[in-house]
Amino acid sequence: MKEIVPATLTQQENYKLLIGSIIPRPVALVTTQSAQGIVNVAPFSFFNIVSSNPPVVSLSVQRKNGIEKDTARNLREQGEGVIHILDEENVFEANETAANLAPEESELSVAKLTLVPSSKVLTPGLQEAKVRFEVSVLERIDIKKEETVTADFFLLQIENYVIAEEVYEDGKINPHKLAPVSRLAGQDYSKLGEIFSLARPK
Template identity: 50%
Template sequence: MLSIDPGQQDDRANYRLLIGTVVPRPIALVTTLSEQGVLNAAPFSYFNIVAARPPMVSVSVQRKPGGALKDTARNALASGAFVVHIADESYVSALNMTAAPLPPEESEPALAGLTPVASEAVAVPGLAEAKVRLECVLERAIPLGGTGEAPACDLLIGRVVRFHVDASLYTAGPDGETRQAPPDIDVERLRPVARLAGDDYSRLGERFTVERPR
């Protein structure tokens, strides 16, 4: 077993260890709206659930070299809202296109051919291609990390104020009818994708069950 002190290697080496071992990671495609009205989108695999009461999710947005905010963090801070889309196989190529390093005045959804759709509870549009999208208000933004004056990232905590879920994802009950409560999501129909290292992604793959101790 190797023992590695992160303080004795550079940031790139620590990054490669993290993305190569913390796998697979769920991907959030996040849309935000700039103060000039430009719809921004970017994928983030530093993403997960925070709480269920109220429902909250987290997205960690790394800063640019020198500590400048990325578009997603800057827009979310300014507007107080963003929309999270769960990545799935049906639009993963378009999602990947949104990672292009565009200037703030250009729209990644337009570049990727994604379709904006109006949200119900926030001003930020969502994207029609995603089977699941979560309208979020910014609960808190926490600057973290960094070795100098500027933080290394901004941890955005979003409170979900509206769930949008494609009806086809609900598990059918014994009578064949779609269940409405509780909402059991059929992940085989969702076909989520997750992030690995480098340019690699993963599909759902084989599942197995281990009962929790009681």
């Protein structure tokens, strides 16, 4: 077995090992809104479940050269947003939102996505997603290397689930009908593969 001490690697070398090992990763397509009312849309794969009571998810937004991204700034300033689950029908447009745009530009100018009003937050959601969570910021944590903030980590409490009727069955989500898409490394994504079951030990 090869052993590598993270401190001996560059940020990019650590990044490559992490995104190549921790796979597949769920993808959050996040809408936030600036103080000026500009809607930002961006995908993030540093995202997961934290708690079901209350329902809380985590989102980590990496900084580039120490600069806070629009999503992180909007979440910090407005205290809310909407998380959408990436699926086969919206993955292409979601990928388009990763374009590097100025803060005063909305990704909706490059991606064919449709805004719809939210019920519990002011930030609009995206009609194309089969599952979305209207969230409020529970906590924000600076991730630092020495004294430099390198990422903004958020705990987001779900205030409202919005789920398409065709994927909702008896209080559960049908994974085949959701057809989620996950992130691998580089430019690679993955569709839902074979599903198998294992009984938990008693």
